[in-house]
Amino acid sequence: MRFEPRRHTSDDERILPLINVVFLLLIFFMLAGTLSAMDPFEITPPRSASSGEDNPRDIVVLVGADGRLALDGTPVAEADFEAALAAQLTESEGARVRLKADGHADATHVVALMERLRAAGVTRVLLLTIRDEA
Template identity: 40%
Template sequence: MHLQKRSYSYHTSLQGRGGKNDEERVLPLINMVFLLLIFFMLAGKLTAEQIKIEPPLSTSQDPSSPPPVTLSMDAQGRLFLNTEMVSQDNLPLALARYPDVGSMDSPLVLRASAAAEANRVVVVMSRLRDAGIDQLQLLTVADHR
């Protein structure tokens, strides 16, 4: 009896079963991602072109809104209406130059310095109320400490 020596190579049998390396398995996935990307780019472009909004024409003579009237108070309690210095006694007279200020459409903006005393700001606010200002915006600055 003669015995034959056989050797099996497991390495070649495993390669034959897999057939594809990792790069070849990822290529269809990459192709699909690119196709989806192109699809969504085209779909977004088509929907953006379909929406056309035409704003209505304005009937007002002056299309721009006037800048808000600002009353500023510095640390010493001095008042400035826009850029003009005004005393507290002449405040109602100075505000009379702006007939629409203090209404719902055009509130008066009060900017008080953080260093100004709170009771001085309250006195100015009460004088503004007495002068007929119904709408007041008090500007503050956030503390970023």
């Protein structure tokens, strides 16, 4: 009779595959959990009966209730807005501008911003709203 020498395995060798699987699951859920970017400040758009479609090439301008501005998710100072918008427009030829204003934002501020967009060369502005189901 021939006996093979028995190999002694340590606890570390048995738990290593489990650690690898848990680590891969952790990475998967970290990546899957960041599918959409958050706005830099809270916006509650007004309600409307119309609906529209999103285009990933569009430039998004956010207007907060307190008048803060953000361009494609990055907060922008009021004085630097035109320069940042001009840079975005040169990068994205033919892109539309989607204006996402808070429902409590001052209407005169939003209209003045739309005039600034027109002066910067924007030909089409889409005002984003929440679809009213009623």
